[in-house]
Amino acid sequence: MQINNLSEKINAYEAKIKAATSRVIDSGWLVLGPEVKRFENLFAEYLGAQYCVSLANGTDAIELSLRALGVESGDIVATVANAGMYTTTALLAIGAIPFFIDVDLTTRNTTLKEVQRALDAGVKAVVVTHLYGRATPEIKEIAQQCALHGVPLLEDCAQSHGASIGDQRTGTFGDASSFSFYPTKNLGALGDGGAVVTNRNDIAEKVARLRQYGWSSKYCVEYGGARNSRLDEIQAAILAVFLPDLDAANERRRHIAKRYSLEIKHTEITLPPIGSADYVAHLYVIQSSKRNLLQAYLKGFGISSDIHYPIPDYRQPLFKDKFAEIGLKNTERLCSEILTLPCYPEMNDSLVDQVISAVNAWEI
Template structure:
């Protein structure tokens, strides 16, 4: 039996009646764009986080891009982030007209090395974008201090950390000026297609976001600011997300149970297992392990029809599409070494225990061969 790194089909069978009812609810409503489902999800997602506002958008990339623009970030500005992230984080910064500036990550957690941020700040720096990666949060305390000292904004990239608590005890997305989320289907809270959102407690940022996602309009047909985008959250996805939000804590508990089973089954194998940063509350969007013979292990795993993922095999700063930023191999050594050694095990809430055990057994056998 093939084992996929992510598979929605078991979850769908378990939740099919509710998902189809969500679709039917929207199709029977009198508004298919920016209706009650979007408004309801925005209120409920903001409420889950204890913030004033959520603005739903069409995908996670635009959540970051519009979040930056709503905070006043644009051409001529520099934004400090990491290269060990999905390329859309950096594409969103570029799309806002700003220049990405990279710092390295910490070797154990692969999260932003906040000790390097002060040295990357210039007179053009206007925003910090910490990426809460793989299911846990960057330590935001040092970034808050730097932001206060230099007058910077903080936009948290929370695409991989729904429901995660940082070392400050706060949920991802609730410490900075705004938090950007992706609801891509694989996420801890995933729709059945592309979707995204931004949370904030600042009224002006919220108003800017609502204009930005709707052509720059406040009233229909009248543009009050540019740039404007067609970046609305779809009603169907919003209604599905409303239903799934009620189960978010259950999804997280199931992911942690899978992670615990992996941790117990793979200890003492030579794999470097996920490290949880002090005070963090990991939600295991991905279960990322590390081994210097990664490529040989993945080759052996293919014999068993396993689907494993490398997140991410190419650091953003090494991609030809970002050559204009002027980075070279060797500039971010921790990020670059990790890219050659990490891989992700299958991880999703409905992954059956027998398949978890099969992953463990096969991996242990491959690693024992040396």
């Protein structure tokens, strides 16, 4: 059993995908054309935001949004260390310095207290990651504190497409937000893609310049730190095909996650809380102090699993001893105990039953 089966989604949408790609090919307009503009408008409307600027991938979305927010080389930026190094990679590309903040053991997201610690330390910007598809519970309060300190807030929404707190979607609380459309995401393309979403015209305009060489006009380069980072017309057209069904797909993910949380019963396993609109179940992540034994056991049953993510950013080999003095208790515990089970919209009830039965039958 795969942890995600993208071929099933592709097969289900085959006719619509072919129609969308044929429309683009027939138009002869392949980059920054009407399909890109249409998707940007649709996605901004879906989120309840003013602007969406599409990009080549989610990591570029983090980097270029931070550049647009004024982050420069040498600036210190707050970020979690349990989210796969993506924000830290973007910071390194800018030349900025990460200020690592811890997370809550239950939600796996950061807290107001940790963000306040970073603000008190004088960070230039804050990045909050809505990890595993769960909206950071205190995101509204975090946004208020960042605003009071005059510190820009970027929401990393690569795993939280469609999640909301109250009637407000993730990606609309901060000054800007970054999205990834990597194929496994809740809203995924058939290749790489990303976007920056914001309610600020100045940020949208700056990102639009940065995604195309820093041009202020054609062939006139005015902005530093730019690149070629454009979502192509075919991927934009495909994303527009998938977008109308995003909420239904998220509901199916929640249904599977709820079944896991209600039906898996094992003394050696800690399950994530059941979510509602705040949780779009991008990943269903359990905890066990015997994680490696459980993963090997599931593999024996033909059930794939994964670890998202096994190494805190500050312990990555590239840093050597640079962050040797840093130790985030919850982050390090989670990295040593987490395990991701299969959870995707096309997963049928029989496969869900198999996972539940296998986990419940695990003997230490």
